[in-house]
Amino acid sequence: MEAAPLKILIADDEPDIIEIISFHLTKAGFNVMTARDGSEAIEKAKLFTPDCILLDIMMPKRNGFEVCEYLRSNKQFDKTLIVLLTAMNDEASHIKGLELGGDDFVSKPISPKVLLSRISALFRRIQPTSGESKIINIKDLVIDPAQYRTTLKDINFVLAKKEFELLYLLAAQSGRVFLRNEILSQVWGNDVIVGDRTIDVHVRKIRAKLGIDCITTVKGVGYKFDY
Amino acid sequence: MEAAPLKILIADDEPDIIEIISFHLTKAGFNVMTARDGSEAIEKAKLFTPDCILLDIMMPKRNGFEVCEYLRSNKQFDKTLIVLLTAMNDEASHIKGLELGGDDFVSKPISPKVLLSRISALFRRIQPTSGESKIINIKDLVIDPAQYRTTLKDINFVLAKKEFELLYLLAAQSGRVFLRNEILSQVWGNDVIVGDRTIDVHVRKIRAKLGIDCITTVKGVGYKFDY
DNA sequence: GGGTTTACTTAACAATTTAATAACCTAATG
């Protein structure tokens, strides 16, 4: 499952800047579009709803502050990241830009690499937690789905397949209550028919093996991981 | 609807820096805690689970990079913002910090105002993510249906299923009066037949467990949530 | 392949938690 590339709009009146940033962002896999002034930035933003907009502050027609303020007043761009770029490195502009709703403020001269890693950091933060198979690490408990390994305080615990899958499901969304139905369909699949007691028994075995109380029963509802 | 103050942990080995940042953040309404080295930072982070951690890179025991890496490997701190502070303004450190999972990177000399507005921008951005679902947050009372969790002043209260559902129903439309019929059909369903006394008993249990008077009786009409 | 081990499921029962009701008490209302 591959996601569509993230769209980034660059608004700057200096062609050189656009070109160099554009080059680096494209190379990094973003879908890049450009604007040469504030008005064009707003037009293109409406047209393409980019995921992120880089706004130079000093632009013709409408400056970056104005564009930022406009976008922020529009619910359509709630989730759009705004990064302000500027040669003015004064504190007041910096604060003003953030207060108008900017997500980041980068002073020129801009290092493309730094800009890229800042944008990545912002995207990483707002990206909904992807459901990829990843190692779960909660306090001293490590659950590695690639190796089917569970360790607590560096001691390895051998969980059976179903036990492991159940634990992993719950721990992946720690705190959230899983209904028995959800557990059944996630761990056992929708066509397999097993009784409710089966879940209990597996929960019991996990609790017994790990020796810690990490799965909480929510009576009448389901189970949740809580540690 | 007032939320609990956001917790920020400042980790720096220079007392002057701690003091000045601490002063500004406290004044801005944050709940500030401090650490003098990397190990202390990790300890306090585990203890208090702050919403944001400011990490100086050059610290004794464990440097900011190490602390950042450690925190990011631990699911407990998934949602914790990490801001790296440093005197080193080189590009490599900057990128390294962000790649290790830092959310922002601020070079010294730090302007407290700029730092504050950057932190605010970060919080503003993640706020909708964390509080978007159906979590009810009234003053110091939090009711999270996904977790079947009720907390008052950060203390967890265990409500039974019906109690929770009743409380959630009322709190979801705080202030509005619910007729007994409405409550019955929403919480118990239309086909179940239970007496009026049953509602009373559940209301009583909620009031007793939470220890606060958050459900008001409207005699002859019904109940409303009022807190 | 025969024997052994391991994991999974189920059934039966125990333990616990939760829900509902009755009966009585209290407070509000007119």
Place this chain on the structure above:
DNA sequence: CATTAGGTTATTAAATTGTTAAGTAAACCC
């Protein structure tokens, strides 16, 4: 001050989960 709705408590019933043991199927290993 009588009436009535709601509060309280205790008791009982019901629902839900925990536990153990045993049966079955699959995997493993000479």
